[in-house]
Amino acid sequence: MTDALKPGATIGILGGGQLGRMLSVAASRLGFKTHIFDPGANPPAGQVADQVTTAGYEDSAALLAFANAVDVVTYEFENIPTAALDIIESHGPIRPSREALRISQDRLTEKTFLQSLDLHIAPFADITDAASLEAALAEIGTPAILKTRRFGYDGKGQARIMSPDQADEALNAMAGAPSVLEGFVNFSHEVSVIAARGITGEVACYDPGENVHRDGILHTTTVPARLSASQRMDAVLLAAKVLNALDYVGVLGVELFVTPQGLVVNEIAPRVHNSGHWTQNGCAVDQFEQHIRAVAGWPLGDGQRHSDVVMENLIGDDMDRLPELAKERDCALHLYGKAEAKPGRKMAHVNRITRPQK
Amino acid sequence: MTDALKPGATIGILGGGQLGRMLSVAASRLGFKTHIFDPGANPPAGQVADQVTTAGYEDSAALLAFANAVDVVTYEFENIPTAALDIIESHGPIRPSREALRISQDRLTEKTFLQSLDLHIAPFADITDAASLEAALAEIGTPAILKTRRFGYDGKGQARIMSPDQADEALNAMAGAPSVLEGFVNFSHEVSVIAARGITGEVACYDPGENVHRDGILHTTTVPARLSASQRMDAVLLAAKVLNALDYVGVLGVELFVTPQGLVVNEIAPRVHNSGHWTQNGCAVDQFEQHIRAVAGWPLGDGQRHSDVVMENLIGDDMDRLPELAKERDCALHLYGKAEAKPGRKMAHVNRITRPQK
Known part of the structure; x- marks a missing residue:
């Protein structure tokens, strides 16, 4: 721990949503202060952080002051403007590194990167216009999914193509954004690995969790996941491969499809991940x-x-169940401090302890 | 939960030390904001709270503003001046109630109260001068311990009397403060019960922990404690008796001596307790x-x-062990965010998970 930050140091966090909030609380357990940077007023993380800067990512002065006030900068989301990162990096380290952000900000770049590591991924193609989509559909077949290369999350910016005659409609849904076509993977279930790599290169993985989605949003993660011992090992090895290739520092989420032919990487997230809340x-x-x-x-x-x-x-009006959930045995509540429960908005989660292990 | 505070409400906490800090973090998990009131600058709890008021307990205006800004007031320590409580209570509820504070602020009142519940306690006597001490020593015998009635904690304000000729020295150590003489209890070990009572009268207890002290300060708490099934039951029943007698709302710590004749109550604390950190x-x-x-x-x-x-x-320079502790498996760190590690100062604790249970 010679180069380690000492308790009392300040960790800067870009983004003050629930992930920034829970990062902030965790940092406090290690004696660190946190400083949240977020464009929105009263971000959830601000309630538990030592300092909050409310400013946009184009506000150079605010970014500079923020970077000068903290000892290291991390982030809770991947779509941070490059110019903002340039300013921060001129004043101190950003962890995980820019390279991890660059790759995960763009689905095409990410898929190309994963392919370069010989990991199994769905067939994909770069889509720039109707002609390239037609050619890709001929190659990849249907069903397939068209996704914007950037800024997609929780099922947003996606269109399913069940047959070639739906190509135009899907392309219109992208609203001119550069896109990527993904072949359909015939998977039995989805799991994710939350993996971490330290500054000296050590790697640690949590047991994979099994994810169930509803309306494109994560609904539950169950640990342990249904995986064979060899699948479990594969999951850990591939996560380590990604971490090492990126010389990564921090936690990374890897979503995997479980297929009869083995694990297929769906996507990676260079941050703490909803499927790791357990x-x-x-x-x-x-x-x-x-x-x-x-x-x-x-x-x-x-x-x-x-x-x-x-x-x-707990999404939107799932919060109405709070009085009942609060009475449940071995059910830990984690609320995000958001003022308003809108439909589709992640408001909280619960962790049900089902069985001790050792 | 009809009368329950809704997420988004603000909980006021008197005292911003480590207990206030950990209360604040727990409140955030339930979606509450916290507002810390503390006379000292930069209290540990302030780093994780939404609001901090830095003011003394004699500052009526600050107390009023604080009371008006929060939905309920609780506290992390029992020695809160009565005048301050009067001001706060005129604007909203204090939980646990004033009665619990009144009793636990004064050892003599506390012992009289515990005796009135037919609980086993050490023999004791009110000491006002040398004559009353001489009489009490004749009655109770030695060894015995003379303690100030108020403001004692972590072994402070106490003097051990091994033989009657040490009476004068012990009395001098009290510096004229009203005191109480306690007979010595021949106990094998100390345990404590962390118990809670809800607003509707429901009671819940954690399993008793076994405490080991060093230099008058809690060193370790081990769960489970060495207790027979009937002792375990006794511990829970007596804690519930105390809670119900006080119409208590909140968490209460009860320290117990384990003797061949049964459990003897040492003291109660109307708040979260160091022996409950596990x-x-x-x-x-x-x-x-x-x-x-x-x-x-x-x-x-x-x-x-x-x-x-x-x-x-982790007390004082125990913090030097942090690099090693951080590497230990199944060892959870909890640092308090205190700037300086003075001798005798509680800086942090670790919880070692030794074995899952169900």
């Missing part, structure tokens, strides 16, 4: 603390799980 | 969240333990 009640060191440990140059937790957990997201 | 890594709902649930009018967690835990306090 670690808060399943491990001594959760994904948020793991991320803070990594970016602060501390030793990582080993990912050891003390309990089986089922995480469930 | 619950952070042993239970879905820890003592801090339990306290917040109670004062917010929410249902209580049931106290179910998912893992065995050994809590160890």
